[in-house]
Amino acid sequence: MATYSTNEFKSGLKIMLDGDPYAVVENEFVKPGKGQAFNRVKVRNLKTNRVIERTFKSGDTVEGADVVDVELQYLYNDGEYWHFMDQQSFEQVTADANAVSNAAQWLKEEAICQVTLWNGVPLSVAPPNFVIMTIVETDPGLRGDTSGGGGKPATLETGAVVRVPLFVQSGEVIKVDTRTGEYVSRVKE
Amino acid sequence: MPANSLLPILRLRAQLLAQIRAFFAARGVLEVETPLLSAAATTDPHLASFATVYSGPGPRYGQPLYLHTSPEFPMKRLLAAGSGCIYQIARVLRDGEAGHRHNPEFTLLEWYRVGFDHHRLMNEVADLVTELLANRLPLTEPEWLSYWELFERHLGLDPHQATVVELAAVAERQGVSIPPRMPVQEVDPWLDLLLTHCLEPYLGQGRLCFVYDYPASQAALARLRPGNPLVGERFELYLNGIELANGFHELGDAVEQRRRFAAENATRQMRGLPVMPLDENLLAALESGLPDCAGVALGFDRLVMLAAGKETLAEVLAFPFEQA
Numbered sequence: 441m442a443t444y445s446t447n448e449f450k451s452g453l454k455i456m457l458d459g460d461p462y463a464v465v466e467n468e469f470v471k472p473g474k475g476q477a478f479n480r481v482k483v484r485n486l487k488t489n490r491v492i493e494r495t496f497k498s499g500d501t502v503e504g505a506d507v508v509d510v511e512l513q514y515l516y517n518d519g520e521y522w523h524f525m526d527q528q529s530f531e532q533v534t535a536d537a538n539a540v541s542n543a544a545q546w547l548k549e550e551a552i553c554q555v556t557l558w559n560g561v562p563l564s565v566a567p568p569n570f571v572i573m574t575i576v577e578t579d580p581g582l583r584g585d586t587s588g589g590g591g592k593p594a595t596l597e598t599g600a601v602v603r604v605p606l607f608v609q610s611g612e613v614i615k616v617d618t619r620t621g622e623y624v625s626r627v628k629e
Numbered sequence: 630m631p632a633n634s635l636l637p638i639l640r641l642r643a644q645l646l647a648q649i650r651a652f653f654a655a656r657g658v659l660e661v662e663t664p665l666l667s668a669a670a671t672t673d674p675h676l677a678s679f680a681t682v683y684s685g686p687g688p689r690y691g692q693p694l695y696l697h698t699s700p701e702f703p704m705k706r707l708l709a710a711g712s713g714c715i716y717q718i719a720r721v722l723r724d725g726e727a728g729h730r731h732n733p734e735f736t737l738l739e740w741y742r743v744g745f746d747h748h749r750l751m752n753e754v755a756d757l758v759t760e761l762l763a764n765r766l767p768l769t770e771p772e773w774l775s776y777w778e779l780f781e782r783h784l785g786l787d788p789h790q791a792t793v794v795e796l797a798a799v800a801e802r803q804g805v806s807i808p809p810r811m812p813v814q815e816v817d818p819w820l821d822l823l824l825t826h827c828l829e830p831y832l833g834q835g836r837l838c839f840v841y842d843y844p845a846s847q848a849a850l851a852r853l854r855p856g857n858p859l860v861g862e863r864f865e866l867y868l869n870g871i872e873l874a875n876g877f878h879e880l881g882d883a884v885e886q887r888r889r890f891a892a893e894n895a896t897r898q899m900r901g902l903p904v905m906p907l908d909e910n911l912l913a914a915l916e917s918g919l920p921d922c923a924g925v926a927l928g929f930d931r932l933v934m935l936a937a938g939k940e941t942l943a944e945v946l947a948f949p950f951e952q953a
Contacts, residue, residue: 447725469728472829473865473875475675475847476821477726478808495806495826497818498725 443501446479454486454507457494461486461505461558469498486556486563487538505558512555514547522547522565524555535562543567545600546618567618572627573597574613578604591623638945642933645761646718649738652757658714658740663703665720669908670695671702672893673849674900677724695905696722699926700739701850702911705879708741708922709914716740718929729941730871732950736929743922747851747862747878750923751839754866754874758837758932765936768868771837776860779840780820783828788820789844789858796823803827817846832867840865849889851877866927868935876925883915 444455449467456462462483471477477498484491486507496502512524512533521534522544535555537544539562543553546567554566578594591603594614602616604623615624650660668689670678678695685691697703700719707715722734742750755771762768780788784799791799793812796819800807805826812818832838841864845853848861862878880886887907894904933945943949 469726469731470825470829471675471726471731472821472824473872474673474849474863475824476818477675478822478825480806480826493806495808495822497808497810500808500810 441506442504444504445501446481446496446498449479449481454505455483456503456505457483461507461563463507465491471498486558507556507558507563509554509556511552514549514551514553516549517544517547524553524562524565527552533557533560533562535565539563540565543618545598546571546616548573548598569617569619570624571616571618572613573600573616575604575608575610578608578610580609594623635947638933638937639947641937642945645929645933645936648761649716649718649757652760653716653740656714658716658742659712661704661707661712661715661717663700663707663717663719665697666694667697667702667908668692668694668906669702669910670905671698672890672897672905672907673698674893674896674902677726677902678905679722679724698723699737701924701926702908704739704741704924705911705919706914708743709917709919711920714740714742727950729943730931732930732942732946734950734953735942737926738929739924739926741879741922741924743920745878745923747841747864747876747923750876750878750925751841751864751866754876754925754927755837755839758866758868758873758927761932762936766938767835769836771839772833773839773841775842776840776844777842777858779828779832780823783831784823789860791816793819796820799823800826817844820844820847829867829872830870832870834869836868838867840867848877849893850880850886852880864925871931871935872928873931873935874925874927876923878923879919881915881919881921883912886915887912 444453449464451464453464454461455464462485464481465484466482468480469477470480479496479498481494481496482491483494513527515523515525521536522540523532523534525532543565548571551568553568556563573596575594576597579592591605593601594604594608595601602621602623604614608614608626613627615627617624676698678698680693680695683689683692683694699721700717704715704717717739719737719739720734721737724733727733759768776788780786786795786799793816796816800822805822842860843863845859845861848863851861851863854860854862864876865872866874890907897904930942930945934942937945939945
């Protein structure tokens with residue numbers, strides 16, 4: 441893997457610190473009137489998402505992290521791991537609960553996800569921005585209410601719960617924005 | 630920067646420059662200009678000079694030339710030649726320095742006062758900055774601290790005696806992230822770490838704060854004052870946590886200056902940095918006799934930033950580096 445000088449640090453650069461992959465968030469150059477310059481760098485741990493501050497002597501080098509974002513197709517969950525496939529090479533990777541995290545509730549088979557790989561192993565999974573899902577359970581709404589005001593919880597086929605307008609019924613198919621977890625519209629089948 | 634927010638900044642810069650020129654005219658200090666390009670460069674291991682090559686005509690054909698990081702050396706040559714008190718408003722360049730408070734090219738106000746020591750010059754710096762910031766940034770009475778007092782008061786350690794182990798322990802206690810590969814022999818990088826992380830951001834809140842009498846090892850162009858401890862007659866000015874100026878009671882001893890340049894070049898060699906050609910013209914001028922004087926360099930853009938109530942240098946430059 442390449443090494444990077446602090447002079448090359450910019451937001452988004454992936455580096456290794458204490459054996460963990462990090463992304464540079466912010467890089468601030470500080471220098472006394474005369475003397476040693478430092479870079480005060482905010483970095484985000486790509487495993488825990490925690491942001492910490494680290495100081496480097498200006499010009500020092502750090503090892504890069506082999507972190508890439510790839511588009512993979514979600515295949516299935518075996519109860520413990522989530523399986524994804526590269527649609528070009530047909531290579532499969534498995535992600536653990538830590539990597540899938542909140543994305544799990546939006547994963548429907550065949551969905552194309554953005555998976556962040558570190559040394560080939562998934563660090564995190566981002567579901568598609570919009571998903572189409574069937575409502576498996578929701579309270580019967582008031583007949584004639586088409587305003588959408590108020591709303592009620594609805595459980596989707598993956599177990600995710602979203603607020604839907606009162607007129608939306610069990611068995612209907614809806615579109616959801618996974619970034620906000622909000623109902624967008626009904627989908628005609 | 631949109632034109633409507635740029636114009637007030639351009640006006641402020643012009644007003645401040647005019648006030649500076651009036652200040653020095655009233656005190657009989659002569660404005661000078663010296664070359665930006667030189668065959669010699671600073672040996673300071675913490676300063677990186679931009680380099681270029683002259684393609685002729687003339688005897689300097691094909692010769693590498695350096696863009697100055699400050700106009701100090703040629704100004705001292707003028708002093709040695711009998712110029713008397715001089716000042717210069719110079720564009721200077723420093724490679725590898727960019728951030729909220731750094732731009733690789735910036736404006737330095739540098740001046741020299743014959744017959745002044747660093748204390749008398751600090752008073753003049755206070756006069757000038759107070760005048761320039763009047764009606765722009767309210768200031769209370771200046772604060773004066775020796776480098777020793779600064780460390781003793783805020784970190785409870787003696788910067789002239791402390792060992793690397795002691796400095797590292799204080800840094801740890803202060804929650805400073807210790808950079809990898811910090812030297813185990815030299816104390817200065819550790820003092821700089823504490824200064825930049827634990828002290829500077831708090832210096833000069835709402836008032837000028839002068840720090841003076843630095844460790845001898847941190848004052849390569851300053852006179853040393855024998856005593857216990859041995860200190861370099863150097864000072865720094867801070868305002869609202871921002872370093873504004875650096876000054877010296879100037880070293881006039883050519884032999885000692887050559888020794889320090891050589892030591893800095895040796896440090897450069899050790900760190901794999903380019904060894905710089907010594908300014909033989911400066912050394913010859915010192916040999917011929919530099920009048921007893923003190924000099925200071927003040928970051929004009931930072932002063933504008935403070936006067937304008939801005940947080941970053943980019944906000945007070947017509948075109949910051951990324952847009953140049």
